[in-house]
Amino acid sequence: MKKIFSHPRSLRKVTTHYCPGCGHGIAHRLISEVVDELGIREKTIGVAPVGCAVVAYDYWDFDCSEAAHGRALAVATAIKRVKPKTIVFTYQGDGDLAAIGTNETIHAANRGENLTVIFINNAVYGMTGGQMAPTTLVGQKTATTPKGREVKGQGYPLKISEMLKVLPGVKYLERVSLHSPQEILKAKAAIKQAFLNQIQGKGFSLVEIISPCPTYWGMSPRQSLNWIKEVMLKEFPLGRIK
Amino acid sequence: MLAGKIMAEAAMQEGRYVTWLPAYGPEVRGGTAFCMVIISDSEIGSPYIGEADTLIILNGLSFQKFKCRVKKNGLIIANSSFDLEDDPQNARVLRYPFTDLALKQGNIKVANMIALGSYLGQKGTVATKTIFETIRRMAPAGKKELIKINKQAFMQGLRLA
Amino acid sequence: MINNLKRVLMTGNEAIAEGAIQAGCGFYAGYPITPQNELIAYMAAHLADSGGVFIQAESELAAINMVFGASACGVRAMTSSSSPGISLKQEGISYIAGAQLPAVIVNVMRGGPGLGNIWPSQADYFQATRGGGHGDYRSIVLAPSTVQECYECMPLAFSLADQYRMPAIILSDGMLGQMMEPVLMRSHKPLAISHKPKWALGNSKGRSPNVAKSFYLREGDLEKVNLLLQKKYKTIEAKEQRYQGQYLDDAKVVLVAYGTMARIIKSITHKLRGQGKKVGLLRPITLWPFPVQAFERLALGKMAKKFLVVEMSAGQMLEDVKLVINGRSAVGFLGRLGGGMPSEEEIIKNITSLL
Missing domain, CATH: 3.40.50.920 (Rossmann fold)
Structure with a gap:
C-alpha cells in the first residue's frame, strides 16, 4: 500500500485558534506541504504578521520571527541579507501588508528582495473585530463601515498585487483562492512556484490568497465560499498577474 | 571649510589638540558656509567659537555677518575681490584680493589656499612643511596634479604676509 | 603597539560608524536625517568591506525592524538617527527589548519638540533612559563626550547589548556628531561578527525551531517575561554604572x-x-x-x-x-x-x- 496523504512534517500537531471555516489553517498547511516537498524545512524562516495569524509560529515547525505590525518585509529583508542561504517568507494579512505596511511592501518589492510573500486577503480585519480592510469591497458592511463601504471618503478596494506589477524588481505575482478543492490545489502550485523562485534566486515573489472569513462576513462557512466565488472574485480576479 | 580642515589636520599632525566644527544643514550651499577651528596645547572644551582670535573671510556676505565676532584687537583676513563693508573697530583687518589672485593662477578654487597661506604667514600656527604634507595626503587619488596647484597657491598667500 | 594605532581627524558621526565597524557590526539600516548623515554615509562606504550588510531603509520604521531581523539571526546590528527619527523607532526598540535581542541605536540629538531644528540638544534623555516605547523596559544608555569616545563606546555598546540581550543606545548630539577631533584608532581590519547563540534563527538542523518574539498571550506568561527583564535590569543597575x-x-x-x-x-x-x-x-x-x-x-x-x-x-x-x-x-x-x-x-x- 502506498501512503498518499499524511500530516506535514513542517506543521505541528496542535489545534489552531482559528474560527470554523477560516482560510488561515488551509494556507498554513499548504506552506508546510511545500516546505516539506522542497526539503527546505531546516533552512526556512517564516515571518509572522500582526493580525489573526500572529501566532503562526505556534503552528509551523521551523524557525520563525515575529514582526511589528506592517514590518514583516523589513524583518524578512534583513534576515535574508544576513543569512542568504536561508529561505525566508512573510505571511501577512491585508491590514499588515496593504495598509500599515504598504511602504515596506512596495520598497521590498522595488529592491527586488529575493523573498517569498504569502498575502492573505479576506477583505476584513479579523483579529481586531471585523473592521474595514483596504481590500474591503464597496458596500461591504464591517464594524467601521456600518452602512457598507462608501467610495466617497473610504475609497475603493486596494489592489496591491496589480500595483506591484509595474515594479521591475517583482518577478512573480499570482492571485489564488481557497474557495474550492481545485482552487486550493492551484494555490499550492503558486506557493510552490514562489518558493522555487527564491531557491533559484529569481527575486521578489508574491502570492495573494483570497481567503474566507465567515465570522466577520456574517456567513456560514459554506456561504462564505460561495461569496468568494460569486462576489469577491469579481473585484479580485484570479490568475497570474506577473 | 577645506582650508579649515587642512589646518586642523596639520595641527593634529604636530601633536596639538584640535577641533573643527562646520556649519551644517540647509545653509551649507548658497548661504554662508563657515567652519570653526580651535588649535590648542590643552584639551578643548567647546568647539564653538563665540569670538575668534582670527577670522578668515572669503566673501562679502560673510564679512557682514561675522566681522563683529572677533576678539578685541583680533585679526581679520578678508577677500577684497568682493565688496566689503567697513572694517569693525578694535580689530586689525588685512584685505587681499584672493579670488583675483586665484584666477590669475588659473583656478578660482584655490582662493581659500591663498587665504590660508596669508593667515599662517601672519600667525605661524602650523609649519609650512606640515601643511604641505597634509595637502599631499588629502589629495584624492588620481588627482595628484591638485597637490602642486594648492601648494603654489599656499606659497603665494604666505608671501603676502 | 604604537604601530597598530593611527591618528585620524574625523567627525563624531564618522567615529561612531568606524567604531561600530571595528566592533564587528554586521548589519546597519538607517534613513538620512540631519545632523547624523555622516554616519549613514560612512556605513554605506565602508561596512561592506568588513563583510557587513548596509541597507538604506525606506523609513525609520523599516530600519529599526530590519535591525530586529538581523539581530534575530545573531548578527551584531545597529541603526542611527536623530531625535524625530528616534521617536519613530520607539515601537521597534520596544519589540527588541521584549524579544530580548541585542541591538545598538545611535541618537544624534537635535532640538525638539516636533521637527524642532537641527542644532545640538540633550532633550531626549527621558526618552532614552525611561524606555521610550511602550511597556516596562530599559535600554542601556551611553553618552560619549569626545570624538575619541564616540569611537570607543561602540565596542562597549555592542558587547553590553550582546551580554544582556537588550538595546543599547548611544546618546550623542549635533555638536558632537558634526565636530572633528583626532581619533586614535586601531588599524587592523575588522570582520563582521556573527555569533551563533542558541536562540538565533538560521540553520535549525538538529534542534527544535527558534522563534524571535515578544508576544505572550497565555495568562501569566507575559508577567513572567517582565519579571525576568526586571531581574536583568537590577543586575545591570548593580554592575554597569560608569562615570x-x-x-x-x-x-x-x-x-x-x-x-x-x-x-x-x-x-x-x-x-x-x-x-x-x-x-x-x-x-x-x-x-x-x-x-x-x-x-x-x-x-x-x-x-x-x-x-x-x-x-x-x-x-x-x-x-x-x-x-x-x-x-x-x-x-x-x-x-x-x-x-x-x-x-x-x-x-x-x-x-x-x-x-
Whole structure:
C-alpha cells in the first residue's frame, strides 16, 4: 500500500485558534506541504504578521520571527541579507501588508528582495473585530463601515498585487483562492512556484490568497465560499498577474 | 571649510589638540558656509567659537555677518575681490584680493589656499612643511596634479604676509 | 603597539560608524536625517568591506525592524538617527527589548519638540533612559563626550547589548556628531561578527525551531517575561554604572553634565581650579544605569556639597540627580532649550553664585 496523504512534517500537531471555516489553517498547511516537498524545512524562516495569524509560529515547525505590525518585509529583508542561504517568507494579512505596511511592501518589492510573500486577503480585519480592510469591497458592511463601504471618503478596494506589477524588481505575482478543492490545489502550485523562485534566486515573489472569513462576513462557512466565488472574485480576479 | 580642515589636520599632525566644527544643514550651499577651528596645547572644551582670535573671510556676505565676532584687537583676513563693508573697530583687518589672485593662477578654487597661506604667514600656527604634507595626503587619488596647484597657491598667500 | 594605532581627524558621526565597524557590526539600516548623515554615509562606504550588510531603509520604521531581523539571526546590528527619527523607532526598540535581542541605536540629538531644528540638544534623555516605547523596559544608555569616545563606546555598546540581550543606545548630539577631533584608532581590519547563540534563527538542523518574539498571550506568561527583564535590569543597575569624576575629593560645588555639555564643563572646571575655586565634575557615562553609587559616595562624604546640573534641556537628568540626592544637598540647574547651549560666562556665573 502506498501512503498518499499524511500530516506535514513542517506543521505541528496542535489545534489552531482559528474560527470554523477560516482560510488561515488551509494556507498554513499548504506552506508546510511545500516546505516539506522542497526539503527546505531546516533552512526556512517564516515571518509572522500582526493580525489573526500572529501566532503562526505556534503552528509551523521551523524557525520563525515575529514582526511589528506592517514590518514583516523589513524583518524578512534583513534576515535574508544576513543569512542568504536561508529561505525566508512573510505571511501577512491585508491590514499588515496593504495598509500599515504598504511602504515596506512596495520598497521590498522595488529592491527586488529575493523573498517569498504569502498575502492573505479576506477583505476584513479579523483579529481586531471585523473592521474595514483596504481590500474591503464597496458596500461591504464591517464594524467601521456600518452602512457598507462608501467610495466617497473610504475609497475603493486596494489592489496591491496589480500595483506591484509595474515594479521591475517583482518577478512573480499570482492571485489564488481557497474557495474550492481545485482552487486550493492551484494555490499550492503558486506557493510552490514562489518558493522555487527564491531557491533559484529569481527575486521578489508574491502570492495573494483570497481567503474566507465567515465570522466577520456574517456567513456560514459554506456561504462564505460561495461569496468568494460569486462576489469577491469579481473585484479580485484570479490568475497570474506577473 | 577645506582650508579649515587642512589646518586642523596639520595641527593634529604636530601633536596639538584640535577641533573643527562646520556649519551644517540647509545653509551649507548658497548661504554662508563657515567652519570653526580651535588649535590648542590643552584639551578643548567647546568647539564653538563665540569670538575668534582670527577670522578668515572669503566673501562679502560673510564679512557682514561675522566681522563683529572677533576678539578685541583680533585679526581679520578678508577677500577684497568682493565688496566689503567697513572694517569693525578694535580689530586689525588685512584685505587681499584672493579670488583675483586665484584666477590669475588659473583656478578660482584655490582662493581659500591663498587665504590660508596669508593667515599662517601672519600667525605661524602650523609649519609650512606640515601643511604641505597634509595637502599631499588629502589629495584624492588620481588627482595628484591638485597637490602642486594648492601648494603654489599656499606659497603665494604666505608671501603676502 | 604604537604601530597598530593611527591618528585620524574625523567627525563624531564618522567615529561612531568606524567604531561600530571595528566592533564587528554586521548589519546597519538607517534613513538620512540631519545632523547624523555622516554616519549613514560612512556605513554605506565602508561596512561592506568588513563583510557587513548596509541597507538604506525606506523609513525609520523599516530600519529599526530590519535591525530586529538581523539581530534575530545573531548578527551584531545597529541603526542611527536623530531625535524625530528616534521617536519613530520607539515601537521597534520596544519589540527588541521584549524579544530580548541585542541591538545598538545611535541618537544624534537635535532640538525638539516636533521637527524642532537641527542644532545640538540633550532633550531626549527621558526618552532614552525611561524606555521610550511602550511597556516596562530599559535600554542601556551611553553618552560619549569626545570624538575619541564616540569611537570607543561602540565596542562597549555592542558587547553590553550582546551580554544582556537588550538595546543599547548611544546618546550623542549635533555638536558632537558634526565636530572633528583626532581619533586614535586601531588599524587592523575588522570582520563582521556573527555569533551563533542558541536562540538565533538560521540553520535549525538538529534542534527544535527558534522563534524571535515578544508576544505572550497565555495568562501569566507575559508577567513572567517582565519579571525576568526586571531581574536583568537590577543586575545591570548593580554592575554597569560608569562615570568620570574630576576634582571630586574636595569640591564644594559638583557640576553634573554629560556628553557635549560635560566636555565644556570640564574645561571650565580646569579654569576655575586654576583660580583656586573648589569645583568638581561628575560626568555620567552610563545614563542608564544612572551612576547612583558615585552620587551616594559624594552625598555621604564629609564635605558639604552643592550640585549644579547643566544640560541642553529643561532639566531631564536633573530628575535622576534629585532622586539620588533625595534632599540631602542643594541641587541647582542650568539649562538651555531648543538647540541652545549654555555659554561659558553663564555657567561660571551660576557656579560662582553657589561658592
